[in-house]
Amino acid sequence: MNRLSTRHWGIRAFAPVALALALVVAPVASGIALAQDAEAPAAEAPADEAPVMTDPAATAEPAAPMEAAPIEDTGMAEVENPYGLKALWEQGDLISKGTLIILVIMSMGTWYIMFTKVWDQAKLFSQAKQVDRDFWKAPSLQEGLDKLDRGNQFRSLIEKGLGAAQHHEGRLTDQIDAPEWIANNLQRESEAIQMRLQGGLAFLATVGSTAPFVGLFGTVWGIYHALIAIGVAGQASIDKVAGPVGEALIMTAIGLAVAVPAVLAYNWLVRRNKAATEIVRNFVIDYGSYLVQSRSATARSH
Known part of the structure; x- marks a missing residue:
């Protein structure tokens, strides 16, 4: 316990x-x-x-x-067309380059002639307006002549007709009637003006008619190169014929681009030349009639 x-x-x-x-x-x-x-x-x-x-x-x-x-963006920006004009010039042979140079010369000549002819025609129209404004409203022939500019083509017509009227006697041309002699001198001077207006139009007509065939020649030459490439490769792969065929198409396009402006410019300038020629012809008729009447009046007064 x-x-x-x-x-x-x-x-x-x-x-x-x-x-x-x-x-x-x-x-x-x-x-x-x-x-x-x-x-x-x-x-x-x-x-x-x-x-x-x-x-x-x-x-x-x-x-x-x-x-x-x-x-990736830089690589895409640096890609160039392997079948463009640059490739055509770098890869083309002597005949291809020569054909291209001929077409370029034709095009440059066409545009140069077109601009110069338009300038000459516009200047003639402006001179015709000056004749209507200053010459025909002058009190005398000499005063009207003095009002015209030195470069005015109608001034040469006036001087030519005046010289024919004043120096008809004492020469072999005495056998020709004075009115006919004056008319002949004015006609020759007006034809010289018309010839200056028509200068270069033959080149435009030539370019318009031959440029397509020059381009066609380049086309045929490019196809010929394509056939050679096919024959060498033994197969018609696109990479073998793309370059020559592209060259052929470019030549065709350039030929048409040269010919079409030349044809249009030729037709347009010819139509404007007709208007300018009509102005010169009317002036020759009026001025020739004035000289004949003036000579007749002077002869009666003496």
């Missing part, structure tokens, strides 16, 4: 102590556990995000497409 009593007394004595330790240790243990649970995600989060933030391979991969794009 004494031994049991002593054991029960020891348990009772240590029970409060064990309870106190349990109350103290339990919160501490639970706090440690909570702290470990809270630190575990914080430690894992940088581990998961670290490859995205610090891995150089991940940051270098998006830059690769940005650097490749300008390279």
